[in-house]
Amino acid sequence: xxxxxxxxxxxxIHLAARPVGVPRLDDLVLADAKLPELADGQILVxxxxxxxxxxxxxxxxxxxxxxxxPFAIGEPLEGSAVGEVVASRSGAIPVGATVSxxxxxxxxxxxxxxxxxxxxxxxAPAQAYLGPLGPTGLTAYAAVTDVAPVRPGDVVFVSSxxxxxxxxxxxxxxxxxxxxxxxxxxxxxxxxALVDVFGFxxxxxxxxxxxxxxxxxxxxxxxxxxxxxxxxxxxxxxxDALHVGGRVALVGQISGYNAVEPxxxxxxxxxxxxxxxxxxxxxxxxxxPLMGTYTERAARWLADGSLRTRExxxxxxEQAPEALLGVLTGAGVGKVLVRLxx
Numbered sequence: 001x002x003x004x005x006x007x008x009x010x011x012x013i014h015l016a017a018r019p020v021g022v023p024r025l026d027d028l029v030l031a032d033a034k035l036p037e038l039a040d041g042q043i044l045v046x047x048x049x050x051x052x053x054x055x056x057x058x059x060x061x062x063x064x065x066x067x068x069x070p071f072a073i074g075e076p077l078e079g080s081a082v083g084e085v086v087a088s089r090s091g092a093i094p095v096g097a098t099v100s101x102x103x104x105x106x107x108x109x110x111x112x113x114x115x116x117x118x119x120x121x122x123x124a125p126a127q128a129y130l131g132p133l134g135p136t137g138l139t140a141y142a143a144v145t146d147v148a149p150v151r152p153g154d155v156v157f158v159s160s161x162x163x164x165x166x167x168x169x170x171x172x173x174x175x176x177x178x179x180x181x182x183x184x185x186x187x188x189x190x191x192x193a194l195v196d197v198f199g200f201x202x203x204x205x206x207x208x209x210x211x212x213x214x215x216x217x218x219x220x221x222x223x224x225x226x227x228x229x230x231x232x233x234x235x236x237x238x239x240d241a242l243h244v245g246g247r248v249a250l251v252g253q254i255s256g257y258n259a260v261e262p263x264x265x266x267x268x269x270x271x272x273x274x275x276x277x278x279x280x281x282x283x284x285x286x287x288x289p290l291m292g293t294y295t296e297r298a299a300r301w302l303a304d305g306s307l308r309t310r311e312x313x314x315x316x317x318e319q320a321p322e323a324l325l326g327v328l329t330g331a332g333v334g335k336v337l338v339r340l341x342x
Contacts, residue, residue, distance in 0.1 A: 006044060006087050009034050010108035012076040013320050019060055022258045023328065027060070028321040033076070036110050038089045043099070043113050047083035050104035051130040052314075052323040052336040053164075057257040067283055077105040080135055082119065082126045083340075093118060100129045107317055107340055123299045131335035132168055132302060132309045133295045135284050139251060140169035140227075141294050142287040144176055147280050148225050148247035152177030155219055157238055158200075159183075160229035162190040164335040165251060167198045169227045171307055174199065178225075182218055184211060184234060186330045193333055198308055212237035230255045236266040242277050250281040258328060310334030 009032055016029040038044060056079060059071045071077055081104030085097045090113035093099060099116035103109040119129045131137065143165075144150045156173040160166045161183025170181045183194040184204040194203040202218040204211060215223075215237050224246055226238035231253035238248065256263040272279060301307035312332030314323040320338045327336050 007035060007108055010106055011317055012106035013317065014076050015060060015071045015073055018062055018073070019057075019258075021260050023057065023060065023325060025321050025325065028077070028324070030318060031076075033106070035108055038087055038110060041090050041113055042088075042110055043085050043090055043093050043116060044087035044108060044110050045081075045083040045099060045101065045103075045116065046086045046108050047081045047104060047106065047340050048098075049082050049127040049130060050320070050338045050340060051080040051134070051136070052320065052327050052338060053079060053136075054252055054254045054257060054327055056324060057328055067285065078102060079104040080130050081105075081109075082129050083109075085116075088113070098126050100134065105317075105320060124302055127311065127335075127337055127339075128302065128309075129295075130337060131164055131311070132307060133298050136164045136335060137168050137298050138287055138291055138294050139282075139284045140165050140172055141298070142282060142284065142290070143169055143227050143249040143251055144173045144225070146287070147251075147282045148227065148249035148278070150176035150178050150225050153179045154224035155180045155182070155222065156225045156227070157182045157184070157215065157219065157223045157241070158227040158229070159206075159234040159238075160252070160254060161185050161194050161198070161200065161203070162333050163229065166227065166229050167194075167309065167334055168307070169251075170194070170198055170200050173225070173227070175301075175306075180219070182215070182223070184215075184230070190333060193310070197310060197333075206234070210237075212240055215241050225249075227251060228253075232256060232263060232266075236268055239266055239268050239271040239275075239277065242271070242275055244275045246275060246277045248277060248279040250279055254328070312336045314338045316340070 014031045019027045082100045093113045101116040150173045156178045158170045162185040182202045183200045191203040191205040194200040204214040223241045226248045229252040232255035310333045
């Protein structure tokens with residue numbers, strides 16, 4: 001089955017050079033590519049939205065990973081995307097369906113139907129399946145329910161709290177019973193959004209002074225859970241503030257993603273020993289079997305307004321490199337997306 005005007009070529013974002021430190025725009029290039037013919041069981045998707053995520057910086061380096069391999073020079077990047085099926089040789093996914101998949105950073109893609117998931121745009125916009133209803137939301141959910149489970153009455157601290165994961169994690173911590181939720185963000189506008197938009201009890205502007213001193217002022221009796229998206233100074237401050245038996249979800253370390261040399265670890269790690277703190281790393285792929293259950297619940301929260309989200313949208317594939325640099329330098333609030341078409 002095929003819709004009208006099926007293209008023979010598409011455009012992709014390729015890795016042109018491995019960045020040293022902060023990536024430059026010319027480390028990524030826009031390239032044309034020929035689309036292969038569909039084989040049995042395959043679909044052609046016109047991507048309409050793609051996700052831009054901090055973890056992608058690590059894949060730009062030529063460094064082995066137990067999770068995802070490095071991007072190859074001269075080859076397209078990849079990541080989460082949603083789009084419309086415009087041709088299908090699969091009985092499972094018809095033309096016209098909206099699907100999510102992991103082959104973004106291009107305008108069209110041919111892929112096996114088994115690698116795509118049909119999403120319901122009647123309950124939420126397509127792009128929500130890249131943010132609060134997708135891997136981003138699932139990351140936040142797993143962090144506060146399993147990795148560092150929030151218990152009723154807990155005081156919870158979230159770093160990069162105006163970002164895609166952090167903004168959802170703070171709200172889900174409240175749903176899990178947190179008595180007080182504190183977030184850290186960069187700049188006064190972002191800090192204000194934590195309270196005014198996302199419903200945090202207090203906010204820290206990490207650019208306004210030492211994180212440890214600010215955290216001590218807004219959580220003078222300490223914290224029980226820390227959702228770490230940043231590492232560095234934030235992790236050190238949390239270790240000082242955590243109670244005995246505190247829990248830390250190690251979700252990301254964005255403060256060190258652009259470092260030329262490995263950043264030093266917290267100098268106060270002994271606090272984890274003395275206070276019997278649990279520090280647990282996580283990869284969202286481990287929790288993908290929960291996606292269906294989580295999405296169903298989160299869609300209800302979106303519909304009733306108890307889960308609030310924001311998007312920072314870049315228009316067109318040409319703006320994807322700028323979007324990635326923005327994510328890595330703290331630009332935007334909420335989920336960063338590139339809109340590829342209606």
